[in-house]
Amino acid sequence: MESPSRSDPRQRLLDLASERGVSLAGLSDMIGRNSSYLQQFIRKGSPRKLEESDRRTLAQFFGVPDSELGGVEEISRPVAAPRGGDWIEVPRLTVDASAGPGAVASGEAAFDSFRFSRRWLREHGLAGARLSAITVAGDSMDPILRDGDEILVDTAQRSLRDGIHVVRLGDTLMVKRLASAGPGRAALLSQNLAYPPVEVALAELEIIGRVVWKSGRL
Known part of the structure; x- marks a missing residue:
């Protein structure tokens, strides 16, 4: 070819x-x-x-x-600036989700916020999402998520399905890819192959939400 x-x-x-x-x-x-x-x-x-x-x-x-x-390039045209009611404030929480061995969550208070337009959220399929922003700590999800990246977590998506999620295991908050490991069990998978998969009972795991967007420095 x-x-x-x-x-x-x-x-x-x-x-x-x-x-x-x-x-x-x-x-x-x-x-x-x-x-x-x-x-x-x-x-x-x-x-x-x-x-x-x-x-x-x-x-x-x-x-x-x-x-x-491969997408169709849209013809650019003037767009009215969003009105005040057309913005959503997404809280940035004082908590890290470990992409490493695991970190104990010390608090979940908002210290700041990101502002997103409702139109942008609709365009990214997030119109009905319940969002919060937290920081990634560690390298187990590298290169998809890097240490210091901020991620948007949709806490409306808390069921076990394939995808990257923020989960709590005991007092430890982690960001991992989830996969079913058989009846009543889940596998926590890292992107970095230096970290082996971890299998746990679903009863021990709390799914906080699905990671739907990331930001980070180049």
């Missing part, structure tokens, strides 16, 4: 992954696909086009326009 050109979304995705130092398997895992999904998309052209939700998640992760990964 002919190699993709630099203007091709497949090549752009490959370049972005190389620049950020993240594997295609890790990115596939992040969007909830099998580990070879993006490898096949780039090397074999299957699928021919990324699904919109996958494309938006990847574009958001890399901080690039959706159009660079």
Whole structure:
């Protein structure tokens, strides 16, 4: 098969992954696909086009326009500034979620807030979310989440499903990928392979919410 050109979304995705130092398997895992999904998309052209939700998640992760990964570039036009009622204040909590061996949560008081427009939340599928922002501590979710990143947690999503979640185990607050480990059990998975999976009983685990967005310094 002919190699993709630099203007091709497949090549752009490959370049972005190389620049950020993240594997295609890790990115596939992040969007909830099998580990070879993006490898096949780039090397074999299957699928021919990324699904919109996958494309938006990847574009958001890399901080690039959706159009660079195959989305339709919208014609820019003047947009009225949001009114006061069109903003949502998301509290930033004085608590870290460990992406390492585990950290004891010392408090959950808000010390500040992020402001998001309701339109932005709707565009990212978060219109009905109950959001709070906390900081990642440690490197077990590297490179998807790095030490010092701030994450938005939707506490309306507290069921056991695949995805990255903030969980409490005893007094320890952690950010991990969750997976079912059989009836009544869950696996806590790290992105950094230096950290082995941890299997626990669901009765011992409190799912605080699903991680739906991240911010961090480049």
